[in-house]
Amino acid sequence: MQCCDSLASQGETILDNHDYSVKTRTAHEVAGRVLALIAVTARVHKNEAKQTFAKLSQINLEPFFTPSEREFFFSDTPSERDMVNFSWRAEALASLIWALKGLEVFPPLNQQTAVGGLDFVQAALDDPEFFIANSRLRPFAEIQALEADMYQQHWRVRDAQLFNPDSPLAPIL
DSSP states (O other): OHHHHHHHHTTOEEEOTTSSEEEOOOHHHHHHHHHHHHHHHHHHSHHHHHHHHHHHTTSOOGGGSOHHHHHHHHOSSOOHHHHHHHHTTHHHHHHHHHHTTSSSSOOOTTSOOOGGGOHHHHHHHHOHHHHHHHOOOOOHHHHHHHHHHHHHHHHHHHHHHHHOTTSTTGGGO
């Protein structure tokens, strides 16, 4: 595991015990994704958009967008469906913020996390370049442990849906 931690800290692709390729990201890449997702979700919430865009205009976010996010973000007239679909990108923010030590504990999966009010997010918006340059990830083993736990929780819900429809977990998804 030590060799994997070393490779992961350098952003190398490694194979884990699930037999799929995992490309770990650097802290700078994760911080850039946080800012890109903040921008995308601000685009959805029009009342936040101008203020957020003004704060993020000092850096080039394009490398941190996915192709679909880039298209949505720069669209003059995004569809209502796109607005709804991209609003879900906010769900990824809590995970990334936790990975960057912006949340002490990972929030319960049955609760939404209002990331916009976090001091961590406000500091990122106040000085995006400093935020990217000074971001640090949790240890790879800690991130990997959370990923494994989330996988198991998802599987429990999915299993309940498929094989035990009377379970209280079945209606969650």
